[in-house]
Amino acid sequence: MAYLDMFILLSRYVFVGFMIVFIYISATFVTNVPNKLSIFEKHKTKLQYTCIFFFNLAGYSILIARQEDKLLKIGLLKNGIMFIVVVTLTGWILRITKRSKEIPMYNIILFLANIGIIMLERLNHNEASKQIIWCALGLGLALFLPRLLQVFINHKFRTLYAIAGWLLILTPFLLGEEKNGANNWIMIGSGEGAFGFQPSEMVKILLVLYLASALLTKDGKKLNYRKFIVPMLTAAGYILCLVLQRDLGGGLIFFLTSLTILYVASNSILLYLLGIGSGTMAAMIGYTLFSHVRVRVEAWRDPWKDISGKGYQIVQALFAIGTWGWFGSGLTRGYPEKIPVVTSDFIFAAICEEFGNLFGIGVIFLYLILILYGIRILLDINDDFLLLLGLGIINLIGIQVFLIVGGVIKLIPLTGVTLPFVSYGGSSMLVSIFMIGLLQYVADHMEDKSGSIANSKMVEK
Amino acid sequence: MNKKMKKNVIKIGFIYISMFIILISYLSYFVIVKSEGIVIHANNRRMDPVENEVVRGDILSSDNKLIATTVTNGGDSVRTYPQANRYSHAVGYTQKGKTGIEAFANVELLRPDYNLESIFKRAFEGEKFQGRDIVLTIDDRLQTAAQNSLGDNRGAIVIIESSTGKIKSLVSKPDFNPNNVAQNWETLITDETNTPLVNRVSSGLYPPGSIFKIVTTEAFLNDNNSEADLSYNCTGQITTGDNTIRCYNDTVHGELNLSSAFAKSCNTYFINMGRDIGARGLRKTGEKLLFNKSLPLAMEHSKSQLLKGELIPDAELSATYIGQGKTLITPIHAAMITAAIANEGVLMEPYMIDYSKDKKGNIKTKNLPKYVDEIISPKDAKRIEELMVKVVQEGTGSKAAVNNMYVGGKTGTAENEGAKDHSWFVGFAGSESPEISIAIIIENAGRDASASSVAHNLIKEYQNIR
Numbered sequence: 052m053a054y055l056d057m058f059i060l061l062s063r064y065v066f067v068g069f070m071i072v073f074i075y076i077s078a079t080f081v082t083n084v085p086n087k088l089s090i091f092e093k094h095k096t097k098l099q100y101t102c103i104f105f106f107n108l109a110g111y112s113i114l115i116a117r118q119e120d121k122l123l124k125i126g127l128l129k130n131g132i133m134f135i136v137v138v139t140l141t142g143w144i145l146r147i148t149k150r151s152k153e154i155p156m157y158n159i160i161l162f163l164a165n166i167g168i169i170m171l172e173r174l175n176h177n178e179a180s181k182q183i184i185w186c187a188l189g190l191g192l193a194l195f196l197p198r199l200l201q202v203f204i205n206h207k208f209r210t211l212y213a214i215a216g217w218l219l220i221l222t223p224f225l226l227g228e229e230k231n232g233a234n235n236w237i238m239i240g241s242g243e244g245a246f247g248f249q250p251s252e253m254v255k256i257l258l259v260l261y262l263a264s265a266l267l268t269k270d271g272k273k274l275n276y277r278k279f280i281v282p283m284l285t286a287a288g289y290i291l292c293l294v295l296q297r298d299l300g301g302g303l304i305f306f307l308t309s310l311t312i313l314y315v316a317s318n319s320i321l322l323y324l325l326g327i328g329s330g331t332m333a334a335m336i337g338y339t340l341f342s343h344v345r346v347r348v349e350a351w352r353d354p355w356k357d358i359s360g361k362g363y364q365i366v367q368a369l370f371a372i373g374t375w376g377w378f379g380s381g382l383t384r385g386y387p388e389k390i391p392v393v394t395s396d397f398i399f400a401a402i403c404e405e406f407g408n409l410f411g412i413g414v415i416f417l418y419l420i421l422i423l424y425g426i427r428i429l430l431d432i433n434d435d436f437l438l439l440l441g442l443g444i445i446n447l448i449g450i451q452v453f454l455i456v457g458g459v460i461k462l463i464p465l466t467g468v469t470l471p472f473v474s475y476g477g478s479s480m481l482v483s484i485f486m487i488g489l490l491q492y493v494a495d496h497m498e499d500k501s502g503s504i505a506n507s508k509m510v511e512k
Numbered sequence: 513m514n515k516k517m518k519k520n521v522i523k524i525g526f527i528y529i530s531m532f533i534i535l536i537s538y539l540s541y542f543v544i545v546k547s548e549g550i551v552i553h554a555n556n557r558r559m560d561p562v563e564n565e566v567v568r569g570d571i572l573s574s575d576n577k578l579i580a581t582t583v584t585n586g587g588d589s590v591r592t593y594p595q596a597n598r599y600s601h602a603v604g605y606t607q608k609g610k611t612g613i614e615a616f617a618n619v620e621l622l623r624p625d626y627n628l629e630s631i632f633k634r635a636f637e638g639e640k641f642q643g644r645d646i647v648l649t650i651d652d653r654l655q656t657a658a659q660n661s662l663g664d665n666r667g668a669i670v671i672i673e674s675s676t677g678k679i680k681s682l683v684s685k686p687d688f689n690p691n692n693v694a695q696n697w698e699t700l701i702t703d704e705t706n707t708p709l710v711n712r713v714s715s716g717l718y719p720p721g722s723i724f725k726i727v728t729t730e731a732f733l734n735d736n737n738s739e740a741d742l743s744y745n746c747t748g749q750i751t752t753g754d755n756t757i758r759c760y761n762d763t764v765h766g767e768l769n770l771s772s773a774f775a776k777s778c779n780t781y782f783i784n785m786g787r788d789i790g791a792r793g794l795r796k797t798g799e800k801l802l803f804n805k806s807l808p809l810a811m812e813h814s815k816s817q818l819l820k821g822e823l824i825p826d827a828e829l830s831a832t833y834i835g836q837g838k839t840l841i842t843p844i845h846a847a848m849i850t851a852a853i854a855n856e857g858v859l860m861e862p863y864m865i866d867y868s869k870d871k872k873g874n875i876k877t878k879n880l881p882k883y884v885d886e887i888i889s890p891k892d893a894k895r896i897e898e899l900m901v902k903v904v905q906e907g908t909g910s911k912a913a914v915n916n917m918y919v920g921g922k923t924g925t926a927e928n929e930g931a932k933d934h935s936w937f938v939g940f941a942g943s944e945s946p947e948i949s950i951a952i953i954i955e956n957a958g959r960d961a962s963a964s965s966v967a968h969n970l971i972k973e974y975q976n977i978r
Contacts, residue, residue, distance in 0.1 A: 314520060315524070369550055370553070370556045373550030374551055376543065389558075408539060412540070415536050415539070416532075419528065423525055429518070433514055438518075442521060460538060460542060
């Protein structure tokens with residue numbers, strides 16, 4: 052056993068090493084600094100792939116070596132191979148369909164997914180197996196669906212988006228089940244085969260599609276007030292539904308995303324401040340009205356006061372993050388299972404515990420790179436609708452990451468949302484990956500004017 | 513429109529960069545600063561299993577005497593304390609939970625310094641990793657002297673290096689043998705007269721008696737100026753309302769100034785002085801000297817108490833000026849006030865861990881002296897220092913004097929209803945100027961100045977080793 056302990060202790064540095072190399076390569080796609088080593092330039096996506104491959108190999112090797120049950124060993128091996136097949140297939144499909152430029156971003160989210168899956172394997176093998184399937188399904192949707200349904204990605208469908216959004220967001224009131232204190236789940240099927248899904252995850256996409264189309268103006272014109280009242284009221288309605296379903300994090304993500312799209316569409320800082328003001332007021336009203344909001348804030352302000360009660364979850368997360376220092380305890384050597392709902396909301400604490408805080412910082416960096424990469428793509432888009440759509444997607448992901456990471460490390464009050472691509476959860480995984488597919492679709496159709504009112508490209512050039 | 517949008521998109525990019533930098537900075541801050549408290553938190557059981565693969569480090573005194581070590585016998589490892597009872601309260605125990613340094617430095621003691629040699633030994637010979645050793649600021653020779661001079665009395669002794677806050681000795685009696693804590697557990701926790709598990713240095717609250725006249729004097733000097741004096745004719749008794757307080761042994765001290773009154777510890781003089789100060793003035797000075805507050809001190813401790821509550825009856829207030837009343841103080845707090853006086857008014861945080869080192873002797877983490885605050889003005893501190901020197905030269909503390917040493921102090925007798933009085937001595941000593949500060953309390957010692965004699969022994973020992 053001592054051998055293995057030694058290997059695991061050393062592996063901590065190897066994991067951080069993979070992370071640093073991966074971040075370095077991925078960052079070059081954003082900064083776009085021409086690299087003098089042209090050989091390196093050619094093989095950047097292959098280097099990314101190599102990082103994922105060996106990260107996966109190292110992670111699964113440790114888990115398989117630690118596992119004493121023969122059957123589970125085989126299960127682990129299967130999953131490890133399956134994931135790497137998924138990654139390889141994704142690259143291969145993109146290459147043969149001549150969409151190689153999409154590979155870097157898919158590699159970034161696959162590396163994040165890989166970190167999540169290895170952590171899940173260590174915590175709960177069944178969840179990891181499901182997660183890999185969700186991941187594969189998500190990739191399938193992301194790669195093909197936007198192109199198959201491209202007629203529907205058009206600003207003319209704004210009313211359809213809004214209505215579909217309303218229908219979906221209202222379903223939990225009729226069919227909702229409670230899970231982890233939120234009422235935003237609906238269950239499909241029953242017994243063993245049942246699976247839950249969160250309609251709010253899908254509404255995310257409809258929300259940005261709707262706002263991007265409804266806030267569109269004719270070329271050069273300023274957005275007039277009549278035009279944004281209805282979209283903002285619709286967004287406010289969605290948010291209210293989420294708050295009533297006790298999905299505070301979801302509400303906050305919707306709110307900030309809507310506001311950002313409004314800001315960019317209207318170019319009005321006044322509107323933005325007005326939005327922030329009304330949001331703050333609504334939050335204060337929510338604080339006095341809903342006890343579960345107060346509990347969250349209380350647990351954030353002083354979790355130590357009620358260590359075994361309200362503060363338990365966050366204190367366990369802080370123990371996980373704070374005990375082992377920069378390099379962590381080593382995979383399987385920590386105690387992340389002591390944190391409640393560790394596989395979904397608190398997976399970041401588990402990563403910090405076992406892979407180390409340096410690695411955790413790397414994960415945050417990776418998200419930042421993903422966001423900046425997305426923003427760089429937006430800067431090449433001349434179609435306003437697609438630009439706003441892409442912006443919405445980036446914000447949905449960026450805000451969600453900030454909320455959950457900030458909540459887990461107790462920088463801000465905890466709002467129970469998942470860490471995109473990493474946390475366990477079918478709807479979250481599917482929708483997050485699908486959003487990346489949509490973003491890539493946007494990038495690919497930046498010259499497409501079929502859905503554009505603002506035919507401004509020629510003028511600007 | 514599109515161009516403006518893109519400008520705004522870039523702005524949003526910068527917002528995300530700053531948001532994520534905040535996340536990263538906060539996480540780093542948490543790891544660097546906050547995690548220290550997290551690791552030693554009592555509810556955090558994450559480090560417990562580490563003991564299976566790391567040999568707990570040794571604890572040593574500043575003069576390299578082995579205080580605690582782990583003896584490995586085949587597969588079993590046993591924590592042993594070669595000095596038995598001597599460090600029971602300073603270092604604590606590891607059976608039935610952990611206390612003292614064993615708890616406070618738990619992580620450091622279990623922190624292995626990986627190197628190729630240790631990793632290979634672990635891998636091929638199954639040897640455990642070695643945790644770090646802790647070196648204390650306590651000097652074993654002073655600790656031994658303190659242990660011996662308390663003898664079988666209940667009481668406490670603490671010696672602090674005034675200019676750094678290094679604790680040179682910490683003894684609380686009755687004590688226990690940390691080697692047999694589990695064995696004697698029932699007796700240890702049920703003995704309510706002797707309470708051997710209580711660290712009297714930091715948790716024992718005692719009436720201060722006449723050592724409190726230091727605080728009264730500082731309140732007076734603070735109200736007036738460092739050179740202020742007061743003349744008074746002691747008739748052996750003073751009456752406030754219908755309460756009369758007499759001087760010790762009914763002595764009549766006659767015509768007095770501050771210096772002679774302080775040296776002779778005249779009660780009536782200080783009650784008269786108190787009439788100038790008042791409850792508010794005394795409380796203000798007292799709180800500046802950390803009464804009613806948590807001390808800047810890593811070890812668990814009680815809060816000293818002074819004039820709690822709004823309405824203080826006159827009789828109680830009079831008694832308070834001479835340290836009777838309801839005032840309570842811990843020995844470590846008394847030592848800290850004395851150390852500040854001896855250090856030109858500047859209080860340094862007392863600490864017991866000097867540094868940690870790996871098995872090769874490389875220093876890993878070193879504690880540096882921590883400045884707390886100037887709790888007394890330098891001039892007031894100098895004046896009180898002179899008053900305290902006089903006490904040892906020609907006053908009540910003359911037994912503490914040691915040839916060729918600069919010694920100052922203040923004695924105290926804390927009246928103890930229904931039992932013999934407690935004997936106090938607080939003071940400082942050095943070759944030419946104050947170097948160490950001492951607080952000694954001996955419970956139920958009676959009216960002979962025994963704490964002063966103990967001080968004499970300790971200062972003598974310090975003279976020998978310095």
